Amino acid sequence: xxxxxxxxxxxxxxxxxxxxxxxxxxxxxxxxxxxxxxxxxxxxxxxxxxxxxxxxxxxx
Amino acid sequence: xxxxxxxxxxxxxxxxxxxxxxxxxxxxxxxxxxxxxxxxxxxxxxxxxxxxxxxxxxxxxxxxxxxxxxxxxxxxxxxxxxxxxxxxxxxxxxxxxxxxxxxxxxxxxxxxxxxxxxxxxxxxxxxxxxxxxxxxxxxxxxxxxxxxxxxxxxxxxxxxxxxxxxxxxxxxxxxxxxxxxxxxxxxxxxxxxxxxxxxxxxxxxxxxxxxxxxxxxxxxxxxxxxxxxxxxxxxxx
Numbered sequence: 001x002x003x004x005x006x007x008x009x010x011x012x013x014x015x016x017x018x019x020x021x022x023x024x025x026x027x028x029x030x031x032x033x034x035x036x037x038x039x040x041x042x043x044x045x046x047x048x049x050x051x052x053x054x055x056x057x058x059x060x
Numbered sequence: 061x062x063x064x065x066x067x068x069x070x071x072x073x074x075x076x077x078x079x080x081x082x083x084x085x086x087x088x089x090x091x092x093x094x095x096x097x098x099x100x101x102x103x104x105x106x107x108x109x110x111x112x113x114x115x116x117x118x119x120x121x122x123x124x125x126x127x128x129x130x131x132x133x134x135x136x137x138x139x140x141x142x143x144x145x146x147x148x149x150x151x152x153x154x155x156x157x158x159x160x161x162x163x164x165x166x167x168x169x170x171x172x173x174x175x176x177x178x179x180x181x182x183x184x185x186x187x188x189x190x191x192x193x194x195x196x197x198x199x200x201x202x203x204x205x206x207x208x209x210x211x212x213x214x215x216x217x218x219x220x221x222x223x224x225x226x227x228x229x230x231x232x233x234x235x236x237x238x239x240x241x242x243x244x245x246x247x248x249x250x251x252x253x254x255x256x257x258x259x260x261x262x263x264x265x266x267x268x269x270x271x272x273x274x275x276x277x278x279x280x281x282x283x284x285x286x287x288x289x290x291x292x293x294x295x296x297x
Contacts, residue, residue, distance in 0.1 A: 005108045009097045016093060020086045023274055027082035030281045037288050044295055 078281060081274040088267035092260070100260040109173040114261055116166040118268035120189075123163050124227050126156035126272060127196060131224035134217035146213040147287075149220050151280045153199050155272060160193040188230040195223050 001009070096114045103110035130152035137145035167186065168178045180186060202219055206212040251258060 001108075008108070012097070013093060016089055019271075020082075020089060023085060023271070023278065024079075024082045026278050026282075027078035027274070030278065030285065031078055033285055034281065037285060037292070041288070041292060044292060048295070 075277075078274070078277055081270070081277060085267070085271045085274045088263070088270050092264040092267040095256075095260040095263050100256050106174060109170070112166055112170045112173075114264040115268070116163065116170055117261070118264045119159055119166060120163045121265065122269045122272045123156050123159035124231065125269060126152050126159055126276070127192070127227055128224060129276075130156060130196075130220045134220035137213060137217040138221070146217065147283060148280060149217060150203065151276055151283065153196055153220060154279065155276050157193070157196050157200075158275075159272060160189075160196065163189065164193065185230070188226070192223070192226040192230050195226060199223070 092114070096111050100111065100114070102108055130149045133142075133145045133149035133152060136142045137149060167189075171180065171186075172178050199216065199219055203212060203216045206215055251261075253261070
C-alpha cells in the first residue's frame with residue numbers, strides 16, 4: 001500500500017467508525033426511551049382509570 | 061384489545077431489537093472493511109481505486125431496495141389501510157434518498173478516476189439513476205406541501221408507488237444501451253468476477269443492507285417515539 005492508499009483506507013475506517021458509533025449509541029438510547037415512555041403511558045392510563053367518574057348511587 | 065392493535069403488538073414483539081441490529085451492523089461492516097482493504101486483491105486494470113466498487117454497487121442495490129420497500133409500504137397503505145404503513149413508506153424514501161446521494165457521490169469519485177470526468181451525460185445508466193433520485197427528492201416537496209392527515213398519506217403513497225416503475229428502467233438501461241461506458245459486472249451468465257473479489261463483494265452486499273435496515277429502524281423508532289410523546293402530552297394537558 002502506498003501512503004495515499006493508506007490515507008484512503010484510514011478515511012473509510014474513520015467514516016464508518018463514526019456512523020457505527022452513532023448507530024450503536026442511538027439504538028441503546030432509543031430502547032431506553034421506549035421503555036420510559038411505555039412506563040409513563042401505563043401510569044397515565046392507570047391514573048385516568050382511577051379518576052374515571054363513578055355512577056351516582058342512592059345512599060340511605 | 062382490537063385486532064389491529066393486537067397485530068401491531070405482535071409485530072413489535074417479533075421484530076429484532078435495535079441494539080442487536082446495531083451490533084450486527086458493526087460486525088458486518090467491520091468485516092467488509094477488513095476484506096475490502098486487506099483481503100481483496102488489486103484490480104489488474106484500475107488498481108486500488110477499483111475497491112470503491114464494493115461500496116458503490118452495494119449501496120446502489122440497497123438504494124433500489126429501499127425505494128422498493130417504500131413502494132411496498134405505500135401499496136399496503138392504499139390496499140390494506142395499514143395504520144403504520146404511511147410512516148414506514150416515508151422513512152424508506154428518506155433512507156433511499158440518503159443512499160441515493162451516496163451512490164452518486166461514490167459513482168462520481170470512481171468516474172473521475174476511471175474516465176477522467178466527474179459526470180457523463182451520455183451514460184444512460186447515470187442519467188436514469190439521477191432521474192430516479194430526483195423523483196424521490198420531489199416526494200418530500202409533495203409530502204410537506206400538504207397538511208398532515210389522510211390526504212397527505214394517500215398522495216404520498218400514490219407517488220411512492222409510481223416511483224417504483226423507474227427502478228427496473230434504471231436497472232435495465234445499462235443492459236439495453238448499446239453505447240455503454242458504465243461497466244456491467246452482473247450478466248445473465250452470472251457475476252463477471254470470482255475468488256476473493258466475489259467473497260468480498262458478497263460480504264459488502266450483506267453488510268450495507270443490514271446497516272441500511274438498522275438506520276431505517278432507528279429513524280422509524282424515533283419518529284414513533286415523537287408521536288407517542290405528542291399523544292401523551294395531549295392526554296396530560
